[in-house]
Amino acid sequence: MSKMPQPMTQQMLKTLTDPVRRRLFDFVFASGKPVGRDEAAAAAGISRTLAAYHLDNLGEAGLLAISYARKQGKTGPGAGRPAKLYAPAHQEVSLNVPPRNYRLLGSLLATAAASDDSGVVLRALLAAARSEGIELGESGKDLLDLLHELGYEPVQEENGDITMANCPFHLVARHQTEMVCSMNRELLSGVLTGCRCDARRAELNPAEGRCCVVIHPEA
Structure with a gap:
């Protein structure tokens, strides 16, 4: 056989x-x-x-x-x-047993939020992202360790910036770029607030091949 x-x-x-x-x-x-x-x-x-x-x-x-x-x-x-x-490899790999399709769920929710002309759903999403970030930041974990756990693959640059080599929401971001990038910024801003990294700020700075957010040392 x-x-x-x-x-x-x-x-x-x-x-x-x-x-x-x-x-x-x-x-x-x-x-x-x-x-x-x-x-x-x-x-x-x-x-x-x-x-x-x-x-x-x-x-x-x-x-x-x-x-x-x-x-x-x-x-x-x-x-x-x-x-x-x-x-x-550029493809994304996910293994769930039994099979689950969280990517599809995320895509549907993002599409629904983008279809809301009032902006209420988007504001709620960004507020939830920031709140979740604060809670994660209050865990007491080292900032880089926490970013690794969240899937961002952080890179400490010589100038003090932290860039993220990976976007954990890449597949959804391909179709709802502006929304996911804004959510990333609020999530990471919340993380910085929660871990009391007052000398750092999360800023949108898109570039090819990495996450759209860069964490800068405060000027």
Whole structure:
């Protein structure tokens, strides 16, 4: 009897149970740019050959996107073969047992709020986001740790800014961008208020490939 093919999400989950593959995946995700086998191997403390094997497995599972490029500064004859590069896959993966569809629920609620010409629903949403943020901030957790838990993948920049490499509401934001960005700002403003980070402020500053909100040190 032939085996039924596994859903892709289950294959992804099984792939990440290997600790070496998880270290490699976390490194690639945190890099913010395509990385090669050599730097991934060095970060994980393994050989280049073993890193290549696991990186390719992550690519086959749909967790990493694979591309090819020549080393910077080398072009034309003698430049060598293009290097294999790995970056986080753009698709969003969610595994719920039994199946749930919270993305659809969020999309429907956002569409309903956007259809309310009076603005009452939007104001209620933003107020709820700020209130929830305050409650989360009052948990006593470190700000960066809390942002990680919320799925923002915060990055501490040299100038003191905190940028977010990920938007936890990305799929809904694609269709209701202005609403979700405003909600993000209110949620994070509430977090700053709750954790008494008075020297910081959340500001809308959209850019490609990251969350629309940046947390600045107060001038």
